[in-house]
Amino acid sequence: MANFHKNPSKLFLSFSFIFLLFSTLFNSSSAFFPSDNYLLDCGSTVDSTVDNRVFISDSNSDSDSDSVRLSATRKISLKDENPSPNSPSLYQTARLFTKPSSYGFQIKSKGTHLVRLHFSPFSSQEYNLSSAFFHVSANGFLLLREFRVSTNAHVIKEYIIRVDEENLVISFVPFCKSSFAFVNAIEVITAPEELISDVAKLVTPLEIENYNGLSKQALETIYRINIGGPKVTPFNDTLWRTWIPDENFLKVSSFSKAVSFSGRIKYQIGGATREVAPDNVYNTGRVMNGTDFPITWVFPVSLGYKYLVRLHFCDIISLAVNELYFNVFINGYLAYKDLDLSDMTTQMLASPYYVDFVVAPESPGVVRVAIGPSSMSSPSRANAILNGLEIMRMNNSMGSLDGEFSVNMVSGRRSSGTVGVFLCSVLGGFAFMSLVVTAFMLLLRRSSILKNPMAWSPLPMDFVDDNSRHGKPPTSAARGRKASHILSSKRLETEGKSRV
Secondary structure (H helix, E strand, O other), X not given: OHHHHHOHHHHHHHHHHHHHHHHHHHHHHHOOOOOOEEEEEOOOOOOEEEOOEEEEEHHHOOOOOOOEEEEOOOOEEEEOOOOOOOOOHHHOEEEEEOOOEEEEEEOOOOEEEEEEEEEOOOEOOOOEHHHOOEEEEEOOEEEEEEEOOOXXXXXXXXXEEEEOOOEEEEEEEEOOOOOOEEEOEEEEEEOOOOOOOOEEEEEOOOOEEEEXXXXXXXXXXXXXXXXXOOXXXXXXXXXXXXXXXXXXXXXXXXXXXXXXXXXOOOOOOOOOOOOOOOHHHHOEEEEEOOOOOOEEEEEEOOOOOOEEEEEEEEOOXXXXXXXXXXXXXXXXXXXXXXEOHHHHOOOOOOOEEEEEEEEOOOOOOEEEEEEEEOOOOOHHHOOOEEOEEEEEEEOXXXXXXXXXXXXXXXXXXXXXXXXXXXXXXXXXXXXXXXHHHHHHHHHHHHHHHHHOHHHOOOOOOOOOOHHHHOOOOOOHHHHHHHHHHHHHHHHHHHHHHHHO
């Protein structure tokens, strides 16, 4: 100790080290480690790393694996030969299904699970993924019906599903015989117990009553909003979620202003956790802008479903407790009167709190959320705050998140009726036109090559079909295509020389 008195810097460094050690141990103990954490890179032969997470190639997790089983009549792997410069490797491969197929995941910890399906269409020599048309289901819930990804953007569908069986089976069913299904990546993650509780507040025109059995419902994330703050990426979220800004949903932006907080968010035992929402959501918010008008957000939704509306609050603006009172409205109904965040957080500021509401929207199909001043507020302190918002679609009475159809109505059966034939004809025509456009572009390219023979280069000679990738000899069709490439190359070379 005498040495420390002589050299105070050593004492400071020692205490700093001890503080850092305890902080590290605390953060490690509070970190979330899911029991089930399946990350699949579909159609790839190598693993991919995205946001410090490793997605395992499903070629290494096929029917020989006890934990992941791919059941498919034909396993077709596709690769994007011309990916965009900034496209993640996760979206440069895909698994394609021409017949009903499924992935089975062994569940170690029964209960609520996060399921994310990644779709990003690209074109290969044989398939244009933009023309895919299919259904997706999981353990009796219909997730997607007659689904198409018509844009070139990456599409992520996120679901929260309770799994009480030993396996979670995700099935892909092409809409008809001439269509197909595909997927780029799949995530199956055990959700923390506090993510979805069993009870919420049901908002009706007559009263606010309890809604029981929420945890047994299948949920689809429709909106996840960081109120008053920037976009939050999966890298900054312990459950790898994306939160988008709220500006596009504000009804009148001049009624509010964004606020931020640089202090520490005080999570409490039994309250909201970082898995419920991260710091980056709770340390920003939106408050009233010196007027008495409520702040209103409007979100378009589909009719015919109930929706879970989760509101995230954190009092980052008050200087003392019990100074902030306000009202919460959902679709015009008073959902929470005289909300006092100090009482909800055991008299602590900057402590997060969230409330779950269930609402059934009426025409024209919107969820409208508003916060405004309470009669308990003094005129000089009248204010309201909202930090984050999530809207999730709940499955209907048929166990569907996409229309009045059950899994039995689409699984294993592909449409053959008049409507099905018509739609498949349309899809076939779309695919044909895509091939025509591709052929036209190749002709233009060939014309350009013949005009400029110095820029000519042989066509690629390393064509490999699906059988060759798995160590099987090439089929006669593959040999024919390869021979055709060789003859085309020689023909172009002869024409090029003659023009020189």
